[in-house]
Amino acid sequence: MDAIGIDIGGTKIAGAVVSEDGAILAEERVATEAGSSAAIIDAVVAMVETLSQGRQIEAAGVAAPGFIDVDQSTVYYTPNISWRNEPLRDHLRARLPLDITIDNDANAAGWAEYRFGAGRTVSDMTMLTIGTGVGGAIVSRGSLFRGGFGAGAELGHLRIVPDGLPCGCGAHGCIEQYGSGRALLRMANEIADVGGIGLALADARREHGQLDGSIVGALIADGDPGAVHALEQLGNWLGQACASLSAVLDPELFVFGGGVAVAGELLLAPVREAYRQHVPAKGYHPEPNFVIAELVNNAGVVGAADLARIHSRAR
Amino acid sequence: MDAIGIDIGGTKIAGAVVSEDGAILAEERVATEAGSSAAIIDAVVAMVETLSQGRQIEAAGVAAPGFIDVDQSTVYYTPNISWRNEPLRDHLRARLPLDITIDNDANAAGWAEYRFGAGRTVSDMTMLTIGTGVGGAIVSRGSLFRGGFGAGAELGHLRIVPDGLPCGCGAHGCIEQYGSGRALLRMANEIADVGGIGLALADARREHGQLDGSIVGALIADGDPGAVHALEQLGNWLGQACASLSAVLDPELFVFGGGVAVAGELLLAPVREAYRQHVPAKGYHPEPNFVIAELVNNAGVVGAADLARIHSRAR
Numbered sequence: 227m228d229a230i231g232i233d234i235g236g237t238k239i240a241g242a243v244v245s246e247d248g249a250i251l252a253e254e255r256v257a258t259e260a261g262s263s264a265a266i267i268d269a270v271v272a273m274v275e276t277l278s279q280g281r282q283i284e285a286a287g288v289a290a291p292g293f294i295d296v297d298q299s300t301v302y303y304t305p306n307i308s309w310r311n312e313p314l315r316d317h318l319r320a321r322l323p324l325d326i327t328i329d330n331d332a333n334a335a336g337w338a339e340y341r342f343g344a345g346r347t348v349s350d351m352t353m354l355t356i357g358t359g360v361g362g363a364i365v366s367r368g369s370l371f372r373g374g375f376g377a378g379a380e381l382g383h384l385r386i387v388p389d390g391l392p393c394g395c396g397a398h399g400c401i402e403q404y405g406s407g408r409a410l411l412r413m414a415n416e417i418a419d420v421g422g423i424g425l426a427l428a429d430a431r432r433e434h435g436q437l438d439g440s441i442v443g444a445l446i447a448d449g450d451p452g453a454v455h456a457l458e459q460l461g462n463w464l465g466q467a468c469a470s471l472s473a474v475l476d477p478e479l480f481v482f483g484g485g486v487a488v489a490g491e492l493l494l495a496p497v498r499e500a501y502r503q504h505v506p507a508k509g510y511h512p513e514p515n516f517v518i519a520e521l522v523n524n525a526g527v528v529g530a531a532d533l534a535r536i537h538s539r540a541r
Numbered sequence: 542m543d544a545i546g547i548d549i550g551g552t553k554i555a556g557a558v559v560s561e562d563g564a565i566l567a568e569e570r571v572a573t574e575a576g577s578s579a580a581i582i583d584a585v586v587a588m589v590e591t592l593s594q595g596r597q598i599e600a601a602g603v604a605a606p607g608f609i610d611v612d613q614s615t616v617y618y619t620p621n622i623s624w625r626n627e628p629l630r631d632h633l634r635a636r637l638p639l640d641i642t643i644d645n646d647a648n649a650a651g652w653a654e655y656r657f658g659a660g661r662t663v664s665d666m667t668m669l670t671i672g673t674g675v676g677g678a679i680v681s682r683g684s685l686f687r688g689g690f691g692a693g694a695e696l697g698h699l700r701i702v703p704d705g706l707p708c709g710c711g712a713h714g715c716i717e718q719y720g721s722g723r724a725l726l727r728m729a730n731e732i733a734d735v736g737g738i739g740l741a742l743a744d745a746r747r748e749h750g751q752l753d754g755s756i757v758g759a760l761i762a763d764g765d766p767g768a769v770h771a772l773e774q775l776g777n778w779l780g781q782a783c784a785s786l787s788a789v790l791d792p793e794l795f796v797f798g799g800g801v802a803v804a805g806e807l808l809l810a811p812v813r814e815a816y817r818q819h820v821p822a823k824g825y826h827p828e829p830n831f832v833i834a835e836l837v838n839n840a841g842v843v844g845a846a847d848l849a850r851i852h853s854r855a856r
Contacts (some may be wrong), residue, residue: 282846352688362789366686373681373791373829374665383788383821387703388781395821397784399816410562414666466703469712473698474677476688504577506698506710510618510625511608 229535230277230324232270233331233526234290236306238261241273242524243281248342250524252277260307264512267314278324285325287534288318289334289526291361296376298328298491298537304393305359325541327534329354331526332378335483335519336363337432338529343520345483352477354381354464356493357484358514359394360396360402360443364475370533382406387466406487407439414442415454423452439485446489457489458496465500472514473506483519489493492519545592545639547555547585548646548665548841549605551575551621551673556588557839558596560844565839567592575622582629586636593639600640601739602849603633604841606676611691612850619672619689620709631841640856642849646670646683646841648694650798650834655845658835659796668834669779671698671808672799674709675717679790680707685848701782720777722754722801728771729757738767754800761804766830771802773811780815782842787829788821798834805833 228251239258243251257266262513266408272288286345292304296339299315304386318326326493329337336345336353355361364371372510382402383395390399403409414437418427426445431437445453469478487493493514501516502508521528543566547556550573558567568811569588574580589601607619614630644652646847651660660666664683670676677696680687687693697717698710705714718724729752733742741760746752760768785797795812803806809831814833817823836843 240785293822295826301820315634318622348689352544364789366681366688369679371686371790374663374829375791375814377822377826378789378791378819380788380791383785385781385788385819386657386700387784388701393821397821400821402786410723416751466700470698470700471693471789472680472701473715474693474786475686476690476693476695504700504712506695506708506712507608507618511692514689 227282229284229531230274230286231334231527231529231531231534232286232288233268233275233334233530234258234266234288234307239273242527242531243277243283243395244528246535248338248532249530250528261356263308263312266307267317270318270434274322274324275448280417281282283324285534285538286325286329286336287329287530287532288332289329289530291331292313293380294328295378296372296374298376301328302377305442319518325534325538327537329530329533332361333360333363333372334519334529334533335525335530336365336481337370337533338518338521338525339481339483340365341527341532344517345479348478350443351481352381352475353478353481353483354405354472355474356406356419356464356482356486358407360406361484380473384467384470386463401463401467405460405467407484410442410456410486411437411439413459414453415432417452417456420481423455425452427452443488454492457492460486460492461496463501464499464506465497468497468501469504469506472501477514480516481515481519483517483525485521487518487522494518542597544599544846545601546649546842546844546846547588547601548624548649548769548845549573549585549604550646551604551606553671554584554588555579555842556592557842558592559847561706561850563653563843563847565843569807573746576688576788578623578627581622582632585633589637589639595601598639600642600849600853601637602642602644602645602649602847604646604845605629608647608692609643611687611689611732613644613691616643621848638850640853642852644660644845647676648687649848650676650840651845652685652848653796653836653840654834656847657843659832660794663793665792666796667790668698668796668798671721671779671797671801672771673722675721676799686849698784699782699785701778716778716782720775720782722799724751724846725757725801726754727772727776728774732767732771733821734779735773737813738770740767740842741765742767758803763809767780772807776800776808776811776848778828780812781819783816784819784821786792787816792829792841795821795829795831797831798837798840801806802833802837809833
């Protein structure tokens with residue numbers, strides 16, 4: 227039966243009715259009032275009610291950024307929304323006549339890729355979602371790996387540099403500070419500052435007041451050497467992280483999603499190169515594949531809906 | 542029914558008959574001829590035959606150091622034994638009238654702790670075996686996490702220092718080079734070199750020709766400040782690794798096994814301190830427990846036997 231998936235992002239809330247085979251049957255989208263927990267909950271409730279009208283809905287899944295507990299009911303902590311130990315599932319269940327499941331947004335996206343996208347032919351994959359930050363999802367033998375407290379697969383907070391750049395999580399040197407969209411902008415600005423291959427980046431920065439993801443993305447697509455070099459640095463760090471993750475998780479497949487992943491091969495080539503340089507016991511076990519996510523914009527809602535259906539049937 | 546567990550180490554091969562509740566009913570032990578694959582296989586076959594005499598045995602499990610494939614039949618690579626893509630299970634099955642399972646030695650030890658030892662009350666634990674090197678095991682929701690190619694949980698090869706010390710695996714900066722028994726000896730030698738708190742270490746080194754694990758262990762037990770400081774450095778690195786692993790695996794429990802773990806609280810205290818300093822999103826989700834393994838010397842054989850029983854029943 228159809229299910230509803232909601233993906234709460236830092237800037238927008240997306241919702242969809244999703245069929246059992248992952249097809250999107252209807253969609254909604256509103257801006258996130260990130261400062262107000264009550265406003266976000268109101269928006270999710272309204273969206274579920276709108277999407278449910280005139281349909282038979284089996285369950286609703288809500289994907290949220292942040293650490294979620296092992297019962298998938300409480301959001302421990304969300305950096306960009308004011309949730310601290312928020313009993314999100316209970317709040318939503320009290321107002322909606324549906325079975326509600328909550329999940330980490332990167333887990334939902336990873337699950338969608340595993341079920342319907344780039345990971346559908348494997349049983350063990352690791353996904354890195356390269357947006358403003360770096361999200362992670364681990365699928366092992368056909369199940370999401372959640373960890374003992376529910377907050378596993380926070381792969382953006384793997385430490386890649388001891389005493390490195392400070393991270394929003396309170397630690398230092400997390401891969402989020404070296405492999406995210408925000409890190410790409412920092413690197414692009416550093417290259418713009420030094421001239422040479424950075425001249426086009428510097429010109430764009432002067433013209434627009436500051437660099438943003440779409441400006442740098444357009445320069446990458448044009449093959450500008452400065453912007454491409456920034457992306458290569460990013461890919462190099464991500465490849466180093468994958469080498470370390472390989473020792474722990476040993477996936478058959480690494481999937482890259484999120485806005486930065488639209489760069490495609492330009493991102494994957496330096497990832498693979500750095501992986502090969504840094505992987506332990508190189509040559510003595512099979513090399514994973516590195517691919518771009520297939521459901522980029524819809525992965526969160528599709529995964530949230532599918533997980534809600536699965537959880538609802540297990541209860 | 543009883544099962545046999547064999548643990549192939551770099552210096553000795555241990556074997557035991559193990560009951561369903563993890564009790565050891567009979568034991569054997571021989572030195573490892575590490576240079577000869579054939580001699581090791583002969584020794585394992587002889588040990589299984591001896592241990593089987595006059596008993597009903599359900600299955601035999603063999604724990605080996607190194608990377609093992611996802612079918613648990615081939616050893617991809619063992620640093621200290623000359624195995625490269627060795628079809629170990631087939632070689633043993635051809636000569637023994639028993640169902641044989643092979644497994645990574647650290648996985649076997651971790652499984653034993655989960656079933657009968659320090660991890661028996663949790664469902665998600667991560668074990669670090671601190672011997673000459675650093676081994677790892679991950680139990681998630683009551684199952685060993687093996688990864689897509691079977692070589693997951695090689696936690697000793699998590700990179701902790703970019704461009705750090707070279708590792709036997711071919712990479713650089715692996716935690717094995719900062720958190721192992723071999724690393725402890727390096728640190729103890731460095732402290733011996735500088736005098737001050739290193740005077741007792743320097744004296745012991747002069748007296749015995751060189752420092753070894755039992756000399757440094759005895760000085761730690763005596764409270765010698767130089768030896769304890771070396772252990773604190775080791776614990777600090779291991780705590781940093783646990784902080785990073787927490788973001789990926791989020792276990793309820795970290796278990797420390799292997800020879801170095803006999804130091805007990807002297808090891809765990811700096812581990813916990815470094816963990817708290819480096820863990821992402823500190824304070825926003827439950828803190829794992831850090832404990833010492835309970836089955837230190839027998840974990841490998843007990844785990845190998847239990848895994849063999851489980852695999853045999855699943856076939």
